[in-house]
Amino acid sequence: MPTYVYKARDRNGGVFSGRVEAPGIREAVLNLKERGLFVTSIEEEKPLGATTKKEPSRSLFETKRVKLQEMAAFVRGLSVMLEAGVPLLSALGSLSRQTENPYFSKVIAGVASLVERGFSLSRALAEYPRVFNRVILGMVQSGEAGGNLDWTLGRLADYLEWEKDLRDKIQSALYYPIILVVAMIAASFFLVYFVFPQFLLLFEGFNIALPLPTQIMLSLIRFVNANWYLIYGGLLGGVLLFLLYVNSPKGRRFWDERRHRLPLFGQLFRKLILSRFAWVFNSLVRSGMPVVQALEITGNAVGDTYLKEILEKVAEDIRRGRNLTQSLSEHPFFPPFVLQMVSVGEESGNLELTLSKVTELYDKEIAIFVGRLSATIEPILTLLIGAGVFFVALAFFLPIFEMASQGMAAAGGGM
Numbered sequence: 408m409p410t411y412v413y414k415a416r417d418r419n420g421g422v423f424s425g426r427v428e429a430p431g432i433r434e435a436v437l438n439l440k441e442r443g444l445f446v447t448s449i450e451e452e453k454p455l456g457a458t459t460k461k462e463p464s465r466s467l468f469e470t471k472r473v474k475l476q477e478m479a480a481f482v483r484g485l486s487v488m489l490e491a492g493v494p495l496l497s498a499l500g501s502l503s504r505q506t507e508n509p510y511f512s513k514v515i516a517g518v519a520s521l522v523e524r525g526f527s528l529s530r531a532l533a534e535y536p537r538v539f540n541r542v543i544l545g546m547v548q549s550g551e552a553g554g555n556l557d558w559t560l561g562r563l564a565d566y567l568e569w570e571k572d573l574r575d576k577i578q579s580a581l582y583y584p585i586i587l588v589v590a591m592i593a594a595s596f597f598l599v600y601f602v603f604p605q606f607l608l609l610f611e612g613f614n615i616a617l618p619l620p621t622q623i624m625l626s627l628i629r630f631v632n633a634n635w636y637l638i639y640g641g642l643l644g645g646v647l648l649f650l651l652y653v654n655s656p657k658g659r660r661f662w663d664e665r666r667h668r669l670p671l672f673g674q675l676f677r678k679l680i681l682s683r684f685a686w687v688f689n690s691l692v693r694s695g696m697p698v699v700q701a702l703e704i705t706g707n708a709v710g711d712t713y714l715k716e717i718l719e720k721v722a723e724d725i726r727r728g729r730n731l732t733q734s735l736s737e738h739p740f741f742p743p744f745v746l747q748m749v750s751v752g753e754e755s756g757n758l759e760l761t762l763s764k765v766t767e768l769y770d771k772e773i774a775i776f777v778g779r780l781s782a783t784i785e786p787i788l789t790l791l792i793g794a795g796v797f798f799v800a801l802a803f804f805l806p807i808f809e810m811a812s813q814g815m816a817a818a819g820g821g822m
Contacts, residue, residue, distance in 0.1 A: 411435045415444035436492045449497045473511045473538050475574070479567035481506065481515065482543070486560035496522055514538050527551055542566070542687055545704040546694050553695035562690050569686060573679070573770070577777055584784040591792055598799070603628050606803050617806055624802035656712075663713040667740070671783075675776055681745060682769035683709045684718075689762035699725050714740065731758075744768070 413435070414424045423444060429435035435449060481502055488498035499519035506512040514535050521531035529548040532539040543563060550559025603624070617625070631638060652658035667677045687708045691701035699722045706718035717738045724734035732750040735741050745765055752761030 411449050413439060413449040415439055436494065449494055471510045471537075473508060473514070475567060475571045477506070477508055477511055478538075478543075479564055479571060481511070482560050482567060483564035486557050486564055489557040489560065495528060511538070528556070540708065541704050542691075542708040545691060545696065545700070549691065549694040549696040555695070559694045562694060566686055566690050569770075570683075573682075573773065576774060577675075581777075581781065584781065584788060587785070587788045587792070591788070591795075595795075616809075618801070618809070620798060620802040621806050624799070660712045660716075663711045667713075671780065675773070675780065677740075678769050678773050678776065680709055680711050680714055681741075682766055682773060684714065685745070685762045685765040685769065689759055689766065692762070693759045698731065 409430075410426050410428050412424075412426055414422070427435050427438055429438055439449075484502050484505070485498055488501065489495065493501075496519055499515055499522060503512050503515040503519060506515060517535070518528075518531045521534060522528060526534075529544055529551055532547060533544055546559050546563045547556070550556035553559070653662045667673050667680075669676070684705060688701055688705045691704060692698065696704075702718045702722040702725070706715035706722075709715065717740055721731070721734040721738075724737075725731060730753060732746060732753055735749060736746050748761040748765050749758070752758035755761075
């Protein structure tokens with residue numbers, strides 16, 4: 408039977424440490440609870456001569472980045488271990504050793520160190536704002552206040568896994584169109600700088616009248632070759648200026664308000680934001696957080712400054728005594744379906760259920776819309792590529808046919 412080394416406190420705050428034998432860590436914790444001890448840390452005792460786990464090597468190119476999948480696995484693991492009765496400090500230590508991402512492992516170890524010094528979990532996580540966003544902090548805080556941290560972390564893990572699955576669906580649907588565009592750009596670059604110049608020298612060596620498609624193509628090649636620094640510099644500069652602008656507070660607000668109105672992609676952006684709003688808001692309300700605070704945290708979590716401003720106004724209206732449905736109905740961003748579901752939830756006292764139905768509906772609509780979007784883009788790109796290939800073929804084969812016909816005519820006249 409394994410032996411566990413523990414540290415614990417009694418009801419009077421006294422500190423105890425020692426060893427306990429039990430079939431598993433959960434049984435060990437229950438055994439100590441029966442003695443009136445609250446476990447602060449516990450781990451299996453290593454046999455003499457056992458080697459400790461080697462610290463993962465630090466790569467020179469190690470990035471301080473935590474993937475969404477890694478965060479979801481961490482939250483899920485923490486939820487399961489707390490539900491099984493494992494003390495928080497031991498759970499954090501175990502997850503720190505199991506995490507393959509060296510940076511994230513150090514962050515979890517730092518959180519465990521703060522918890523050991525007396526910090527609450529939410530306060531410890533708040534020390535790493537670049538890793539744990541306000542949704543995570545808000546749900547952990549509400550779980551601690553309600554005494555249901557393990558359940559709240561389970562809901563948070565559900566949300567992170569849902570977000571990861573949604574991103575994967577969108578990315579997989581757009582892979583083929585992106586590959587087509589990249590291939591088209593690469594082929595155009597190769598033709599302009601390696602193939603077309605050879606044909607240009609050939610055509611200039613013959614004294615023939617060039618067809619209109621050939622004249623257009625040759626003029627385009629000369630223009631690109633003469634002004635390549637302006638063309639590529641302008642394109643690159645335009646992209647950089649746009650990215651800098653949309654990352655500024657004013658530009659971000661401008662882009663977030665108008666991207667929902669874009670043709671074709673605007674509907675996708677809006678459905679994604681509404682689905683995320685329903686998911687996050689529902690999770691926070693179900694964890695026991697007050698509606699006003701849940702709205703404020705949701706506004707920071709959805710990643711849209713336009714919707715954030717709307718939710719701040721809605722939260723202020725609720726503080727003044729208005730209900731959620733009335734406040735949301737004043738903003739055209741929310742479609743009638745969402746308003747109706749919120750209204751039904753408020754009247755029935757089951758807002759969590761109706762919000763979950765909103766998320767389910769939008770998840771299905773997003774999946775259908777992404778499939779249609781991919782099916783629409785692919786034939787359009789195929790037609791554009793086909794039209795480009797046809798024009799290039801006309802531009803370069805028509806003069807060849809003309810030269811061949813003149814050569815045949817000259818040969819026939821000589822006979």
